[in-house]
Amino acid sequence: MAAISLSKVEETAPALVDLYKSAAVSLTKHQLTGERAAVYLVVDHSGSMRPYFRDGSVQALADRVLGLSAHLDDDGRVPVVFFSTGIDAVSEIALDDHEGRVARIATGLGHMGRTNYHLAMDAVIDHYLDSGATAPALVVFQTDGGPTSKLAAERYLCKASTLPLFWQFIGFGDPGSRQFDFLRTLDELPVPARRTVDNAGFFHAGPHPRAVSDADLYDRLLGEFPRWLRAARARGIVSG
Numbered sequence: 001m002a003a004i005s006l007s008k009v010e011e012t013a014p015a016l017v018d019l020y021k022s023a024a025v026s027l028t029k030h031q032l033t034g035e036r037a038a039v040y041l042v043v044d045h046s047g048s049m050r051p052y053f054r055d056g057s058v059q060a061l062a063d064r065v066l067g068l069s070a071h072l073d074d075d076g077r078v079p080v081v082f083f084s085t086g087i088d089a090v091s092e093i094a095l096d097d098h099e100g101r102v103a104r105i106a107t108g109l110g111h112m113g114r115t116n117y118h119l120a121m122d123a124v125i126d127h128y129l130d131s132g133a134t135a136p137a138l139v140v141f142q143t144d145g146g147p148t149s150k151l152a153a154e155r156y157l158c159k160a161s162t163l164p165l166f167w168q169f170i171g172f173g174d175p176g177s178r179q180f181d182f183l184r185t186l187d188e189l190p191v192p193a194r195r196t197v198d199n200a201g202f203f204h205a206g207p208h209p210r211a212v213s214d215a216d217l218y219d220r221l222l223g224e225f226p227r228w229l230r231a232a233r234a235r236g237i238v239s240g
Contacts, residue, residue: 001033001034002024002071003036003070003071003072003073003074004070004074004095006020006021008070008076008095009067009070009095012076012095012096013066013095013096013098015063015098015099016063016066016067016070016095016098018214019064019066019067019068019214020067020070022067022214022215022218023064023067023068023070023071023214023218025215025218026215026218026219026221026222027068027071027218027222029219030219030222030223030225030226032222032225032226035072035229036072036073036135037072037073037135037136037137037138038073038079038128038131038133038136038137038138039065039068039069039072039073039078039137039138039139039140040078040079040080040081040124040127040128040137040138040139040140041061041062041065041078041079041080041093041139041140041142042080042081042083042120042121042124042139042140042141042142043058043061043062043080043081043082043083043102043142044083044084044115044142044143044144044145044172045082045083045084045088045089045106045109045112045113046084046085046112046113046114046115046144046145047084047112047113047114048144048145049144049172050112052144052172052209053102053103053106055210056210057172057208057209057210058102058106058142059100059101059102059103060209060210061142061170061205062078062080062093062098062101062102063098064214064217064218065078065093065140065221066078066093066094066098068218068221068222070095073135076094076095076096077092077093077094077095078092078093079091079092079124079127080092080105081120081123081124081127082105082106082109083115083116083117083119083120083123084111084112084113084114084115084116085113085114085115085116085148086113086116086119087119087120087123088109088110088113089105089108089109090123090127091105114148115143115145115146115147115148116148116149116152117141117143117147117152117153117156118149118152118153118155120141121141121153121157121160121167122156124137124139124165125156125160125163125165128163128165134239135164136164136165136166136229136232136238137164137165137166138166138168138221139165139166139167139168140168140170140221141167141168141169141170142169142170142171142172143169143170143171143172143183144172144173144179145173145177145179145180146179146180146181146182146183147182150182153182153186154186154189157186157189157195157199157200158189158194158195160199161191161195161197161199162196162237163237164232164237164238165199166199166200166201166224166225166228166229166232167199167200167201168200168201168202168221168224168225169183169186169187169200169201169202169203170202170203170204170205170220170221171183171202171203171204172205172206172207172209173204173206173207174207175206180202180204183202184202186200186202187200187202196235197228197231197232197235197237198224198227198228198231199228199232200224201225203220203223205217205220
């Protein structure tokens with residue numbers, strides 16, 4: 001059973017009903033129906049991301065993540081971290097206030113800086129630990145390039161492997177760009193030599209992320225999550 005019912009979504013966020021239904025199909029396909037998880041969205045706010053904010057790609061991703069979250073978490077909200085050189089904002093999107101929410105947040109952020117993954121990861125970890133959540137977390141981490149400090153990002157991912165957090169990285173941009181080489185490396189860090197469990201996945205949404213179908217996007221977001229859940233439960237990182 002979904003955390004939030006279809007009727008509730010129809011009442012509070014009618015524009016997300018199709019996304020909610022599409023997410024349900026993917027959850028069933030990946031044997032995740034009835035699972036509970038906190039869902040986070042991390043958004044790259046570096047200068048090169050400007051076109052993706054302008055064309056609605058970031059808002060579209062936020063809506064899709066919210067549609068998925070409604071199945072996994074019953075509060076109807078997704079914490080959102082905007083990052084660039086530092087943490088630009090820690091906010092949220094909600095079922096009853098999602099339309100244009102990304103633009104409203106971004107408008108007040110000012111300068112779009114460089115790309116520091118580790119600071120965003122730290123903000124998510126702090127938020128999760130402070131929340132007192134008992135369910136695991138699925139962190140959708142969007143970026144259009146590699147981090148300024150690769151070593152720091154790698155260290156954070158390895159240290160976070162003992163926490164009930166799964167990091168699903170999604171790249172906006174040319175899949176052939178060398179900007180994504182680091183994320184491929186991050187995705188393949190050895191277990192158990194570097195990480196307790198494999199706590200990350202990565203896929204490209206391409207240069208036109210909105211063109212990726214809802215079904216395809218959800219399948220990619222959820223592709224590695226079930227395997228991590230099994231491994232994390234076996235190691236006692238996730239209970240239940």
